[in-house]
Amino acid sequence: MVEKRPISEKEVEHVAWLARLELSQSDKKLFTEQFNEIISYFKKIDEAKTEAVEPTYHVIELANVLREDQEVPPLLREEALRNAPKKEKGYIKAPKMV
């Protein structure tokens, strides 16, 4: 049984970084407090006896649903770009990556 470990602000900061989600100082404080309460509640699952139990990833027994490759008319470029916040010459303009 894993002991109850409080989550630190540092850990919350790290996970938020993994999720690429900027956190304000006040969020960090509030979320840390809330997460500790929530995760303590989640820890209830430790009591369940699951040795030799297979995980259920999916409730219906479907696997590898395939179909024949069919050509259909594509989405028109102007339709595809309609919601883009920044565009130029028929391309989406993105912030620099590197």
Place this chain on the structure above:
Amino acid sequence: MEKIRSGELTAEECVSSVYERIRQFEERFHAYVTLTEDQALKTARQIDAKRRRGEALGSLAGVCVAVKDNICTQGIRTTCSSRMLEDFIPPYSATVVERIEREDAIIVGKTNMDEFAMGSTTETSYFGITRNPWDHSRVPGGSSGGSAAAIALDEAILALGSDTGGSVRCPASFCSVVGLKPTYGLVSRYGLIAFANSLEQIGPITGNVYDCALLLNVIASHDPRDSTSVDIHRKDYTESLEGDIKGLKVGVPKELIGEGTDKNVVSSVWDAVYKLEEFGASYDEVSLPSLKYALPAYYIIAMSEASSNLARYDGLRYGYRAEGSDWSEVYSRGRRTGLGPEVRRRIILGTYALSAGYYEEYYMKALKIRTLIKKDFDRSFKGSDVLVGPTMPFPPFKIGEKIDNPLALYLCDVDTVSVNLMGGCAVSIPCSFVGDLPIGLQIIGKPFDEAKILRVAHAFEQNTTHHLRRPLLTN
């Protein structure tokens, strides 16, 4: 609908009268995010013209439908009640939308919801709350609160919602309407903006059980565009409604009516069970011990899936884009400023549950509990035809009462999440009232047993008057 076919009533008149109701009540209750009056009237006139030409009309001809705002509607803003998608106009419609439009239904607007379907009260909407038509100081439930309120207010005749952990059934219970979560895979999720894709289904929210069956007929179908949709024999769900329930075995799981359930809810549910017994059913108290882990297992799985499903909101191709010096800043800032606190909490918690070092302890463990829960239900359905219990552990509570305590809000879902985990079907119907506050009865069926749970629901409904009661709307 017969009136529209015979010409006694025009589709245009129907739309106008629904919009009359909307003009009367929207300011106070705010069920809708987007209204599409011009388009609705245009479609209505086309249907009336079709009828005059003697052309065949679809099974939903002239019926005004409200669509939850996480279901894509081509050319109509679809926001998930989030700043992130405030101006998003989908270039395509969800399969369910195509199907209802093919039957000549008329979409009157997009309904309010908890942001990205994450919540049980519709309080996390970026566009403001929806109020409960029965008591305007109380929550309508969520996340499909707008759809349920619209039906209770007659601001639409039929509505579509989505249910990941109770989001169709909860508002149905709180607004005293009918809400069905279909078996996973029965209704296409193509065009449903994903929150937790192994758990969610689009479901009907209606004023009575017959309408629910009718709408389910239209939306249930295999869809090659959704690889998780099943290819099974199509049924007419309205056909089996009238059957009696003599000899039907009703199981009452003690874990669903246990500690924490309001005593009025407990007694209402038992009264409902005794009523079913009067119609010839028999009942038995049953136990599904793994249900005590359902709520934490559900939240771990749902949050984990959400952390993955919401990674796409980078603001590049669509959606809200923040300013920043490079991609990483634009992405992470956009997610801080474009998404509300509950959504951000769930993304972070989901990331935590899936991260190295915690993955086994949380996510894998939750998936194993999911297996235990599925096994408990399979075993129960050997001895019972349907399982019955409350939809919500209490009647609708006050706006603001729980929103500052995330865990208290999660606990609202304790009676509904297990059905999403096992993939079966469940319907919530008006059970009773405590004062003016609705209490919902939940009827749970094994996968693909919609016909049976609807028959039980219909039998109860036709022998009670709760579905005929309308909110006072004077306060």
